[in-house]
Amino acid sequence: MADPTTPATTNDPHGIRKDVDSPGQLFVVFATVLGLALVNVFLSQSIGPTKFTLPLQLAIGSVQAGLVGYYFMHLRQGDKVVILTALSSLFWMGILFVLFMGDYMTRHLVVSQ
Amino acid sequence: MSIAVPHGTPALATTSPVPPEPAPAPVNYLNVSHTIWSWLFTVDHKRIGLLYLGSISVFFIIGGIFAALVRMNLMSPNGAILTEDAYNRAFTAHGVMMLFFFLIPAVPGVMGNFFIPLMIGAKDLAFPKLNLASWYVFMIGAAFSGWAVLVGGIDTGWTLYPPYSSRSSQSNILPGVMGVFISGFSSIMTGLNIMVTIHKMRAPGMTWGRLPLFVWSLYGTSLIQLLATPVVAVTLLLLMVEKAAGIGIFDPTIGGDPILFQHMFWFYSHPAVYIMILPGMGVVSEILTCFSRKNIFGYHAVAWSSMGIAVVGFLLWAHHMFVAGISFYAALLFSLLSMLVAVPSAIKVFNWTATLYRGSITFHAPMILALGFLVLFVVGGLTGLFLATLGTDIHLHDTYFVVAHFHFVMVGGMVIAYMAGLHFWWPKMTGRMYSDWWSRVAAIIMIVGFFLTFVPQFIMGYHGAPRRYPNYPQEFQIYNVLSTAGSSVLGLGYLLPGIYLPLSLFFGKKATANPWSATGLEWITPSPPTVHNFDATPVVVCGPYEYAIGVDQMGRGLPEPPGPGGSDGPTGPSGPMKKETEVVG
Ligand code: HEM
Ligand SMILES: [Cu+2]
Numbered sequence: 001m002a003d004p005t006t007p008a009t010t011n012d013p014h015g016i017r018k019d020v021d022s023p024g025q026l027f028v029v030f031a032t033v034l035g036l037a038l039v040n041v042f043l044s045q046s047i048g049p050t051k052f053t054l055p056l057q058l059a060i061g062s063v064q065a066g067l068v069g070y071y072f073m074h075l076r077q078g079d080k081v082v083i084l085t086a087l088s089s090l091f092w093m094g095i096l097f098v099l100f101m102g103d104y105m106t107r108h109l110v111v112s113q
Numbered sequence: 114m115s116i117a118v119p120h121g122t123p124a125l126a127t128t129s130p131v132p133p134e135p136a137p138a139p140v141n142y143l144n145v146s147h148t149i150w151s152w153l154f155t156v157d158h159k160r161i162g163l164l165y166l167g168s169i170s171v172f173f174i175i176g177g178i179f180a181a182l183v184r185m186n187l188m189s190p191n192g193a194i195l196t197e198d199a200y201n202r203a204f205t206a207h208g209v210m211m212l213f214f215f216l217i218p219a220v221p222g223v224m225g226n227f228f229i230p231l232m233i234g235a236k237d238l239a240f241p242k243l244n245l246a247s248w249y250v251f252m253i254g255a256a257f258s259g260w261a262v263l264v265g266g267i268d269t270g271w272t273l274y275p276p277y278s279s280r281s282s283q284s285n286i287l288p289g290v291m292g293v294f295i296s297g298f299s300s301i302m303t304g305l306n307i308m309v310t311i312h313k314m315r316a317p318g319m320t321w322g323r324l325p326l327f328v329w330s331l332y333g334t335s336l337i338q339l340l341a342t343p344v345v346a347v348t349l350l351l352l353m354v355e356k357a358a359g360i361g362i363f364d365p366t367i368g369g370d371p372i373l374f375q376h377m378f379w380f381y382s383h384p385a386v387y388i389m390i391l392p393g394m395g396v397v398s399e400i401l402t403c404f405s406r407k408n409i410f411g412y413h414a415v416a417w418s419s420m421g422i423a424v425v426g427f428l429l430w431a432h433h434m435f436v437a438g439i440s441f442y443a444a445l446l447f448s449l450l451s452m453l454v455a456v457p458s459a460i461k462v463f464n465w466t467a468t469l470y471r472g473s474i475t476f477h478a479p480m481i482l483a484l485g486f487l488v489l490f491v492v493g494g495l496t497g498l499f500l501a502t503l504g505t506d507i508h509l510h511d512t513y514f515v516v517a518h519f520h521f522v523m524v525g526g527m528v529i530a531y532m533a534g535l536h537f538w539w540p541k542m543t544g545r546m547y548s549d550w551w552s553r554v555a556a557i558i559m560i561v562g563f564f565l566t567f568v569p570q571f572i573m574g575y576h577g578a579p580r581r582y583p584n585y586p587q588e589f590q591i592y593n594v595l596s597t598a599g600s601s602v603l604g605l606g607y608l609l610p611g612i613y614l615p616l617s618l619f620f621g622k623k624a625t626a627n628p629w630s631a632t633g634l635e636w637i638t639p640s641p642p643t644v645h646n647f648d649a650t651p652v653v654v655c656g657p658y659e660y661a662i663g664v665d666q667m668g669r670g671l672p673e674p675p676g677p678g679g680s681d682g683p684t685g686p687s688g689p690m691k692k693e694t695e696v697v698g
Binding site: 092107109110 | 340344372376380427428431439440441442443446447
């Protein structure tokens with residue numbers, strides 16, 4: 001990362017700017033995210049709910065979120081604390097989904113009297 | 114093996130000389146400029162704290178007026194003053210105002226903004242402009258919700274459950290929800306600001322293990338604000354989409370699921386009750402140790418239990434939904450998980466009690482209120498366990514028992530703690546002492562009035578009186594009348610500080626820099642503090658509560674603490690308060 005001999009008074013004190021993405025790169029990512037959104041719309045419009053479309057669409061959504069996090073939210077250049085923060089927010093969403101599903105997926109189980 | 118110290122010799126322990134009283138600064142943050150713009154465009158965390166203080170005081174009064182309407186209406190079994198529809202709107206306005214526009218911003222917005230930088234030895238919060246923005250966003254949110262109330266109100270209760278709110282209700286849901294949605298962003302901004310400040314701006318020597326417990330508790334609060342508030346924002350947005358565009362999300366007739374709303378709402382709102390109580394716990398930790406002249410018992414336990422509450426608080430939300438139609442096994446799980454949160458709460462209570470043990474306690478207003486908090490929070494927390502027990506909650510859900518429970522934690526707990534903090538830090542914020550005698554009287558009236566108001570509600574609820582109904586059977590009238598009578602005492606208790614605190618600004622004695630002889634860094638600045646808080650960056654050498662050896666966090670001696678009795682108050686003669694610092698020979 002940052003060259004230790006660089007004096008701390010440059011306009012890049014944390015050594016971040018040098019690996020900032022180029023506009024072209026960002027545009028490609030943006031186009032990919034939009035393209036994936038179109039794929040998702042297409043899947044639901046023309047194929048509709050089948051056994052496979054929902055998992056597929058969720059997978060596409062996750063890829064989109066991943067791209068946004070990795071490039072636009074700069075996880076790519078993030079240090080350990082930033083990565084840790086991102087991972088713990090995933091963990092928090094895990095709490096949300098696991099306990100939600102804990103309710104929805106056991107509702108039909110009726111207690112025997 | 115006793116140390117041979119003859120009786121009568123001065124105590125050994127006070128090694129550090131008491132620093133001279135800092136000269137009252139001619140220019141402080143209050144008198145540095147006077148124009149209205151210098152307040153509205155200020156980026157000084159202390160002034161922003163006061164902006165919050167002013168606005169939440171107004172919302173507290175508005176919420177209080179609606180509470181008075183509700184309680185007066187309940188004087189007679191058929192509703193004394195309001196129509197049934199107006200009654201629904203009154204208790205909703207009360208809930209929305211008090212929760213979203215008073216309790217949630219109260220301690221973080223006022224005392225967090227004002228004191229976090231002072232306590233950690235910083236010049237300001239990390240993002241001063243974001244801080245100002247948070248106040249504006251808060252006021253915009255309040256304007257929306259206030260508009261909803263003014264043009265006729267909302268009739269759903271503060272919980273805004275669909276499908277009633279999205280389909281049937283003819284009241285002003287959209288502006289009301291919009292207001293809550295917007296004010297949520299202000300809460301996120303404050304949380305973010307405080308969290309970054311604690312990470313990045315601590316003075317040299319202010320290690321994590323030396324942070325005052327108030328700072329720890331606000332760190333936990335900020336974590337919840339950051340992680341939970343976005344979820345309620347999404348939820349409210351979906352509710353507005355369903356209402357405005359008719360897209361089925363929660364309404365079963367158009368393909369939605371109403372329980373989904375309750376899950377999402379409580380995923381925020383249960384943690385949000387800890388947004389409300391954790392800062393209060395921090396305030397109380399500061400006050401109990403100061404006024405017992407003892408180091409806090411179990412510093413690390415109290416600090417980590419704040420984090421424990423913040424994390425465990427995310428695992429319990431469905432205890433609000435036991436009878437809403439969730440699965441039986443999920444209900445069992447959430448009942449079990451709810452018991453977990455009692456553990457960190459109890460850890461705090463035990464450590465506070467141990468702090469009091471054999472302390473030299475003086476009963477000034479902040480201490481009376483902090484002790485009141487201790488008792489009332491225990492009652493509130495324990496009744497929470499009754500409710501979290503699946504079997505009993507089927508009987509108690511949606512009764513006055515629940516109403517009494519959450520008022521014990523939120524009013525008996527948080528509002529009392531807020532008052533305690535206000536009294537504790539008022540001399541620092543304003544540079545003036547308020548009337549010692551009146552403040553003690555008001556503190557006692559608040560606590561007694563609180564009991565009179567809410568104990569009857571426990572009994573009534575246990576006997577099955579449902580909440581949110583304008584009418585009730587004759588047999589409950591006695592409890593309702595008792596409760597309304599009690600609420601007038603409580604109202605008097607809140608009115609008094611509304612009088613003597615403002616009066617103190619004009620007639621109060623000048624406060625010294627450290628009137629309570631407390632150890633935190635905020636007390637080394639003059640009262641009121643200068644614009645940039647510290648002339649030189651303080652260097653911290655001690656833990657936060659070294660009352661036993663009598664030094665502040667910079668290792669300097671403490672001034673004489675205020676005397677225990679008499680109406681001449683904190684600046685009067687001091688009593689025999691040196692017990693903890695004497696060597697017993
Ligand atoms: C010891 C920890 C606590 C436990 C186990 C607990 C448990 C519960 C349970 C099970 C309910 C639902 C009762 C029902 O609707 O049938 C409830 C309601 C409530 N609690 Fe607590 N509670 C605790 C602490 C707190 C604290 C600290 C606060 C606020 C500062 C709070 C505020 C509320 C509120 C506002 C409600 C009612 C919400 C509504 O339906 O409008 N609780 N509590
Ligand atoms: Cu809860």
